[in-house]
Amino acid sequence: IEAYEMSMKGTSFLMAVWQYPIMFDYLPVFRFAKVLHLSKMDGWNLNPCSSQPCPPNAQCHRLMNDRHRFVCLCRPDF
Numbered sequence: 668i669e670a671y672e673m674s675m676k677g678t679s680f681l682m683a684v685w686q687y688p689i690m691f692d693y694l695p696v697f698r699f700a701k702v703l704h705l706s707k708m709d710g711w712n713l714n715p716c717s718s719q720p721c722p723p724n725a726q727c728h729r730l731m732n733d734r735h736r737f738v739c740l741c742r743p744d745f
Contacts, residue, residue, distance in 0.1 A: 668703065669740075684728040684738055705731070 668685040685703055713735060716727035721739035730736045 668701070670703070670705070681728065681740070683731045684740070685732045686730050686736070686738060687732065703731070 668687070670682045670684075671679045672682050673679045683703075683705055685701075687701060714729060715735060715737040716729055719727065720737065721727045724742055724745045725739040726742055727737050727739055730738060
């Protein structure tokens, strides 16, 4: 799940990323709900993105729901 903020000029930037497994016990599933929490990451000492694990055309983003994990997302225009 990605959360973006839109500026008054019409540009957007990525605020936060969450990753949750979705278990399909039965089909069809018509909707699901998850409460997401935005929190400051100032107190987190370990940053999994500090070693630059993503390829050149991707950006590393630490997951909000697990401070030890990250996800690589494509840069704009790729």
